[in-house]
Amino acid sequence: xxxxxxxxxxxxxxxxxxxxxxxxxxxxxxxxxxxxxxxxxxxxxxxxxxxxxxxxxxxxxxxxxxxxxxxxxxxxxxxxxxxxxxxxxxxxxxxxxxxxxxxxxxxxxxxxxxxxxxxxxxxxxxxxxxxxxxxxxxxxxxxxxxxxxxxxxxxxxxxxxxxxxxxxxxxxxxxxxxxxxxxxxxxxxxxxxxxxxxxxxxxxxxxxxxxxxxxxxxxxxxxxxx
Amino acid sequence: xxxxxxxxxxxxxxxxxxxxxxxxxxxxxxxxxxxxxxxxxxxxxxxxxxxxxxxxxxxxxxxxxxxxxxxxxxxxxxxxxxxxxxxxxxxxxxxxxxxxxxxxxxxxxxxxxxxxxxxxxxxxxxxxxxxxxxxxxxxxxxxxxxxxxxxxxxxxxxxxxxxxxxxxxxxxxxxxxxxxxxxxxxxxxxxxxxxxxxxxxxxxxxxxxxxxxxxxxxxxxxxxxx
Numbered sequence: 001x002x003x004x005x006x007x008x009x010x011x012x013x014x015x016x017x018x019x020x021x022x023x024x025x026x027x028x029x030x031x032x033x034x035x036x037x038x039x040x041x042x043x044x045x046x047x048x049x050x051x052x053x054x055x056x057x058x059x060x061x062x063x064x065x066x067x068x069x070x071x072x073x074x075x076x077x078x079x080x081x082x083x084x085x086x087x088x089x090x091x092x093x094x095x096x097x098x099x100x101x102x103x104x105x106x107x108x109x110x111x112x113x114x115x116x117x118x119x120x121x122x123x124x125x126x127x128x129x130x131x132x133x134x135x136x137x138x139x140x141x142x143x144x145x146x147x148x149x150x151x152x153x154x155x156x157x158x159x160x161x162x163x164x165x166x167x168x169x170x171x172x173x174x175x176x177x178x179x180x181x182x183x184x185x186x187x188x189x190x191x192x193x194x195x196x197x198x199x200x201x202x203x204x205x206x207x208x209x210x211x212x213x214x215x216x217x218x219x220x221x222x223x224x225x226x
Numbered sequence: 227x228x229x230x231x232x233x234x235x236x237x238x239x240x241x242x243x244x245x246x247x248x249x250x251x252x253x254x255x256x257x258x259x260x261x262x263x264x265x266x267x268x269x270x271x272x273x274x275x276x277x278x279x280x281x282x283x284x285x286x287x288x289x290x291x292x293x294x295x296x297x298x299x300x301x302x303x304x305x306x307x308x309x310x311x312x313x314x315x316x317x318x319x320x321x322x323x324x325x326x327x328x329x330x331x332x333x334x335x336x337x338x339x340x341x342x343x344x345x346x347x348x349x350x351x352x353x354x355x356x357x358x359x360x361x362x363x364x365x366x367x368x369x370x371x372x373x374x375x376x377x378x379x380x381x382x383x384x385x386x387x388x389x390x391x392x393x394x395x396x397x398x399x400x401x402x403x404x405x406x407x408x409x410x411x412x413x414x415x416x417x418x419x420x421x422x423x424x425x426x427x428x429x430x431x432x433x434x435x436x437x438x439x440x441x442x443x444x445x446x447x448x449x450x451x452x
């Protein structure tokens with residue numbers, strides 16, 4: 001096994017990797033030009049990552065170093081590989097990326113949660129389903145079936161969030177300008193979560209947001225791993 | 227009169243300057259360390275700015291140069307005064323500021339419009355009121371009175387937008403980091419519009435967003451003009 005391993009959330013199909021936070025790190029590793037392998041990890045496999053002190057992924061094992069939590073991993077990569085392309089740019093860029101991060105987590109991902117959670121239930125490993133149902137229904141205060149039935153009610157908030165991205169990306173190639181920055185990784189992760197789990201497509205093929213997602217993947221090529 | 231003049235939207239009281247786009251430019255001028263005077267301008271005074279080719283403010287007259295439209299003025303200032311502190315930072319920062327701008331205009335200002343428009347009607351010059359009512363009622367497809375009655379319905383969208391700012395500003399001094407950038411000017415302008423026109427306070431004194439607004443004003447001191 002490689003000396004650099006990312007524990008990466010997987011569906012029942014181990015090739016379906018859908019965690020928004022793991023996608024951030026896959027892109028961040030590619031951005032730094034760092035080769036890595038992924039280990040498919042399921043939600044109930046707490047024992048497999050107990051060594052990290054965390055109960056969820058991403059967990060990165062980089063040689064002797066173990067780092068968990070996507071933000072901590074990104075900060076670690078930036079500090080440990082200063083000569084590779086910067087994830088954050090300078091201090092001003094780093095500050096502005098925090099705005100994008102807070103928007104992504106508080107608005108875009110928050111809008112995706114009620115839409116995706118019922119769909120995720122159907123693609124995860126059977127052994128994860130009881131845990132997933134119980135934890136998500138408790139957190140959201142409703143049942144998966146009620147969420148699925150109300151899917152249409154949750155679409156306007158998602159469409160509003162996408163609109164902010166659309167008008168921005170009509171005027172520039174990446175959120176970071178001519179090349180992607182960690183802001184792109186953050187937002188890509190959220191939308192890739194939707195691409196990988198939604199039972200109906202959330203973005204049209206010709207949507208400027210879809211084209212940007214493809215441009216991000218094209219930029220890194222094989223670097224994002226399998 | 228100074229060789230640098232900003233036509234600035236004013237209420238009936240000429241000391242009340244409430245345009246979000248004019249506030250961007252007042253802060254941008256202060257950021258560049260450029261002294262300027264303002265000319266109070268009312269919405270129906272189209273003839274007074276006809277020389278600019280525009281029908282609305284901000285209009286900046288900088289010596290021989292006349293520039294209208296806030297984004298064009300900011301770009302002009304950045305290009306014309308390259309040795310003064312940068313409004314946009316480098317190309318990555320400039321790109322990320324565009325995201326903040328699109329969010330501010332499409333989400334924050336859009337949330338403020340139905341809340342503020344009925345209040346603005348009551349503070350503008352009497353000669354502006356008929357024009358304001360007609361143009362805004364046509365644009366919004368409703369009456370000022372209906373908007374005022376539905377004020378409470380529009381507050382959740384504003385509170386949601388403010389939340390993105392709050393979580394960001396809890397972790398950093400300015401949107402641009404240790405010092406303000408044009409992203410701060412843009413968002414400040416939107417909220418100053420609310421401060422100057424809302425019939426009820428939209429932000430608590432101890433709100434992190436209020437503290438950030440004060441920090442922006444403190445940073446520039448008298449530079450923002452009267």
